Amino acid sequence: MSDKDTYKGYRGIALEALKKYGIRVWSDARILTDADTFEGIVLPRSETADGDHIVIKMITGYNVGIRADRIRGAEELGYKEAHYKIPEKAFPYDPKKSRVVLFGTGGTIASRLDYRTGAVIPAFTPGELYGSVPELADICNLETDKLFGVFSENMGPQEYMTLATRIGEEIEKGVRGIVVGHGTDTMHHTSAVLSFMVQNSPVPIVMVGSQRSSDRPSSDAALNLIHSVKTAADCDIAEVMVCMFGPTSDDYGLLHRGTRVRKMHSSYRSTFRTLSDVPLAMVNREGFSYLRDDYKKRRNDREVDIKAVFEERVGILYYYPNMQPDMMDMMVEKGYKGIVIAGTGLGHVNKPLYPALKRAREAGVAVYMTVQTLWGYAQMYVYETGREMMGLGVIPLQNMLPEVAYIKLGWALAQSDDLEEVKDIMLTSINGEITTREPYNGYLVFQGGIPEVDEFVSEIRR
Amino acid sequence: MYDFQFKPFEEMTPEDYATVGFKSGLEVHQQLLTTSKLFCRCPAGRYSKEFHAEILRHMRPTLSELGEYDGTALMEFKTKKEIIYRVNKETVCTYEMDDTPPFMMDDEALDIALEISMLSGLTLVDEVHIARKQYLDGSIPTGFQRTAICGINGSVPYGERKVSMIQLGIEEDSCREISDVGHRRIYNTDRLGMPLIELVTGPDMRTPEEVAEVGQILRKMMRTTGRVRRGIGATRADTNVSVTGGTRIEIKGVPKIGMMPLLTYNEAQRQWNLLRLREELKSRGITEETFTYEHADITRILKKTRFTPIADAMKNGQIVAAVKLPGWVDLLRWQTQDNTVFSREIADRVRVIACLTVLPNIIHSDTMGETLSGAEWKGAKKALDCTPDDTIVIVWGSAQDVETAVKEIAIRAKEVTIGIPSETRQALRDGTTGFERILPGPQRMYPDTDLPPIRVEPERLERLRKRMPVQYWDRIRQFTEAGVPKDAIEGLAISPLAPLFEFAVGEMGFSATEAAVMLWRYPRRLRREGITYDEMKLDDVRAILQSVSDxxxxxxxxxxxxxxxxxxxxxxxxxxxxxxRSELESFIQKAKQQVRYSKLHDEKNIPNLTLDKVMDEVRGRIPGADVAEEVAAHFAKEVQS
Incomplete structure (x- = not known):
């Protein structure tokens, strides 16, 4: 065994002390300090923690840190390496049930603790899933395929393209539904990209994650998994969707259209919301409540259009007051082909940026406008500012969300260099990324404190 | 060995407890007096039953650091409870509801925990590691309690002995249960997240009285810091009890130290009597290896019963099952605690694990009482081919719950042949204990990945060492020697005003009695008026004494x-x-006028009433004795003239 394994994570005087007294990580040790004697199992140390302390797990189950320069002696009493294992059982096969494929990309939907970094790392096999969420076997015959093991912030064009291609292959093989396990941070980017790369799917493509890792009893992972697998197996909606908690309570999940959904809270369970529209359906263990009927319906064929391409030289410019034109110039000079501006209000930036917009147009860069208010339309004809900017070639994207616009522009620019063609792709709504109408209940951010809102919240479990 | 039989509580002697090998230890929980909760910025110590929202959750068992599902975890999952949290927007934020990761541990709380660790003679850890301790009963919405060890291996003097202190942990308090009916449990969340310490003693107490005495010592010791909360629920203790051949059983949340002796007596008695029951079973040839049971659905047999609980159940389409325990006749009536028999152990398990919470939830053939008719009992026994040596237990409910109950009845009966099952027990009002849950093992601990470890810097300890109070038992000795009035000695020694007392006597020149009156009797009087120590700022009290001294x-x-x-x-x-003194005359004249205007019963009272009125005006500005003399002199002159 290498030093790295023997002294996992230790450095500095702590590492020296372990070596000096011949104590290995995972050994059952008795450590004598200038104050007392400590007994317990020496645990690996987080790499981000300091190099001054040794961590032991005492018989009571508690961990404590001992400062290495206080150690006067130590001996190994035994050795017990921990193996973290989810009870793994073969996922039962039932010929009467349909086949659902779960693609793993990483994230916390299925995860375990890494004692070296103290972090939660992905873990994933059908057996493990069955071991921890046996209810899945009541719904379908589940197969899993771990495509990547990355946190969602590390998802990118390569992963998008691989995912879309694999989904296409499974559809052609006749799968009943697809589930994609994904970290939640950028789940809405991936749901958007799949909406464009995988078109006219005959089956549901359901993205799912969890806000509380599955190593905790209160995790939302199990219920989200049950809801998403149920959706893949039985739901009538053949679209790319995000399936996550509706309220913070363990109650129902919401099925959000992949192009209209966004993560809206850094930690809440019910973080995903459909913006400027209403979700497609509610889902629980029993079934679905459809909230609208203008969705694409499940079909029995195996036809699907896969367009797995992406141009990486695209970016979002989040406008703020007093933004200097060189911010945009830099992107143009660095060869960006497309820029999505998240403008203020109805889609505005300040006047000093106009020359930069002009330079971008001259350089052949596609510049599109979205709104940083997230809800509502970019309506640049209303104010003079907007009209002037349109005159400089900025194209408003109506109510397309900024992240969705970024994704779509990357996908469109990979298909054509002709800016007119790109514009055509951008402005033709593929699956709800632009809607012609915003219903009155498409913008409901309740304001707490108002009596009738508080009354509603007290009666309905959120 | 098991010949000894428990005597009534009052008649048990220390020798009797030695005979059964009585051992007990304490886990004292004490809320800390902080501004904020432990892992978020919610205000601490604000309690209210009012709530503005409800949140519904379930708890699923998960895996521990060392790899396997914990026993308790599985039991709780079997129960499939719906947990409802009632949320008050003033006292609870999204952290407590597990919708926001924790904030860094409250420094004030950690300071107090370290200070009490030092008072308990513990060795402090150099780095505090926050762990998650699983609780699947839902009492904490995350499913675990964040907890950390501050110190280990200490001791506290107890008479001529020392009681060992195993460890002190700092942790967040849990929810308060409001109700638990069927598959739904409701919690109030106001107490959730409050900073708490848990001081754990060794199993050093040898009689129930010792348990209470040590409990008092620790409570008082913690109180001397002036930084712990007081009042109902602020100090609670879990009491661990075992007898020879028994198991360490934890009695949870004993709210009053005065209850400890009877509870520990009853728990020791329960274990001892269960071990005697094991001997009885052995003599009947029933052991772990030979134990058997049978069960049958007897819904049809009892179709027409007039026993209301079962008749009602059947009206709701529920079922009835009988479990035969061969050779067990009369043993469900075996006494376990005062006024409690073995069938309670079974009923408790069925209530908690099968969620059959409406009592009675079982009946059995050892105490047929006014339940089923003779013919119905006969039919039930026949269904399982019972002999006169057998006992049957009958249980009813939904098919799923009855299935769990039948298994649980057999499990609990079989456990008697093995020994005392590890479990936590509730303290009941009559001084007996009831089953709460299977005792969780160290497997339910795993590191909290949300928070980094906290270095305990030597400078911090130095600062805390300076503010540490003198041990109250040392103070009692000093105060006794210094001639402090007897009634004030202990109270003053525990009081946060004790250091000020020493200063008042040593530096301000007060006598021990004078200082005791001002710092013990006056605050006690004010407490009766509803003014607490916490409201009296130490600096103010010191300045007041200084004014007297000046x-x-x-x-x-x-x-x-x-x-x-x-x-x-x-x-x-x-x-x-x-x-x-010369300035008093005008006050006396004014007071005399007022007295004259009032209707008097007896003119002789005029001097006394005048004195009272004058004192109301001048109290604190001139010694009362001087006023009395001047008033007396005034009236003496009046008589002369």
Whole structure:
């Protein structure tokens, strides 16, 4: 065994002390300090923690840190390496049930603790899933395929393209539904990209994650998994969707259209919301409540259009007051082909940026406008500012969300260099990324404190 | 060995407890007096039953650091409870509801925990690691309690002995249960997240009385810091009890130390009697290896029963099952605790694990009482081919719950042949204990990945060491020697005002009695009026004493000034100036006028009433004795003239 394994994570005087007294990580040790004697199992140390302390797990189950320069002696009493294992059982096969494929990309939907970094790392096999969420076997015959093991912030064009291609292959093989396990941070980017790369799917493509890792009893992972697998197996909606908690309570999940959904809270369970529209359906263990009927319906064929391409030289410019034109110039000079501006209000930036917009147009860069208010339309004809900017070639994207616009522009620019063609792709709504109408209940951010809102919240479990 | 039979509580001697090998230890939980909760910025110590929202959750068992599902975890999952949390927007934020990761541990709380660790003679850890301790009963919405060890291996003097202290942990408090009916449990969340310490003693107590005495010592020791909460629920203790051949059983949340002796007596008795029951079973040839049971659905047999609980169940389409325990006749009536028999052990398990919470939830053939008719009992026994040596237990409910119950009845009966099952037990009002849950093992601990470890810097300890109170038992000795009035010695030694007392006697020149009156009797009087120590700022009290010492205030004015200061703060400069004797005459004249206007029963009372009125005006500005003399002199002159 290498030093790295023997002294996992230790450095500095702590590492020296372990070596000096011949104590290995995972050994059952008795450590004598200038104050007392400590007994317990020496645990690996987080790499981000300091190099001054040794961590032991005492018989009571508690961990404590001992400062290495206080150690006067130590001996190994035994050795017990921990193996973290989810009870793994073969996922039962039932010929009467349909086949659902779960693609793993990483994230916390299925995860375990890494004692070296103290972090939660992905873990994933059908057996493990069955071991921890046996209810899945009541719904379908589940197969899993771990495509990547990355946190969602590390998802990118390569992963998008691989995912879309694999989904296409499974559809052609006749799968009943697809589930994609994904970290939640950028789940809405991936749901958007799949909406464009995988078109006219005959089956549901359901993205799912969890806000509380599955190593905790209160995790939302199990219920989200049950809801998403149920959706893949039985739901009538053949679209790319995000399936996550509706309220913070363990109650129902919401099925959000992949192009209209966004993560809206850094930690809440019910973080995903459909913006400027209403979700497609509610889902629980029993079934679905459809909230609208203008969705694409499940079909029995195996036809699907896969367009797995992406141009990486695209970016979002989040406008703020007093933004200097060189911010945009830099992107143009660095060869960006497309820029999505998240403008203020109805889609505005300040006047000093106009020359930069002009330079971008001259350089052949596609510049599109979205709104940083997230809800509502970019309506640049209303104010003079907007009209002037349109005159400089900025194209408003109506109510397309900024992240969705970024994704779509990357996908469109990979298909054509002709800016007119790109514009055509951008402005033709593929699956709800632009809607012609915003219903009155498409913008409901309740304001707490108002009596009738508080009354509603007290009666309905959120 | 098991010949000994428990005597009534009052008749048990220390020798009797030695015979059964009584051992007990304490886990004292004490809330800390902080501004905020432990892992979020919610205000601490604000309790209310009012709630503004409800949140519904379930708890799923998960995996521990060392790899396997924990026993308790599985039991709780079997129960499939719906957990409802009631949320008050003033006292609870999204952290407690597990919708926001924790904030860094409250520094004030950690300071107090370290200070009490030092008082308990513990070795402090150099780095505090926050762990998650699983609780699947839902009492904490995350499914675990964040907890960390501050110190290990200490001791506290107890008479001529020392009681060992195993460890001190700092942790967040849990929810308060409001109800638990069927598959739904409701919690109030106001107490959730409050900073708490848990001080764990070794199993060093040998009689129930010792348990209470040590409990008192630890409670008082923690109180000397002046930084712990008082009042109902602020101090609670789990009490561990075992007898020879028994198991360490934890009695949870004993709210009053006075209850400990009877509870520990009953728990020791329960274990001892269960071990005697094991011997009885052995003599009947029933052991772990030979134990068997049978069960049958007897819904049809009882179709027409008039026994209301079962008749009602059947009206709701529920089922009835019978479990035969071969050779067990009469043993469900075996006494376990005072006024409690073995069938309670079974009923408790069925209630908690199968969620059959409406009592009675079982009946059995050892105590047929006014339940089923003779014919129905006969039919039930026949269904399982019972002989006169057998006992049957009958249980009813939904098919799923009855299935769980039948298994649980057999499990609990079989456990008797093995020994005392590890479990936590509730303290009941009558001094007996009831089953709460299977005792969780160290497997339910795993590191909290949300928070980094906290270095305990030597400078921090140095600062805390300086503010540490003198141990109250040392103070009692000093105060006794210094001649402090007897009634005040212990109270003053525990009081946060004790250091001020020492200063008042040592530096300000008060006698021990004078200081005891001002710092013990007056605060006690104020407490009866509803003014607590916490409201009296130490600096204010010190300044008030200093004013007396400087001659700006008389001793008999202290009570009034203390009362006023507790509400409004104290400013020495705002004290009215001292009066000379010669200045009293005008006050006496004015008082006499007022007395004259009132209807008097007896003119002889005029001097006394006048004195009272004068004192109301001048208290604190001139010693009362001087006023009395002047008033007396005034009336003496009046008589002469």
């Amino acid at each position: 001659g700006k205030l008389t001793r008999d004015g202290v009570l009034n000034v203390l009362r006023h200061a507790a509400r409004n703060g104290f400013d020495a400069a705002a004290l009215p100036s001292r009066l000379k």
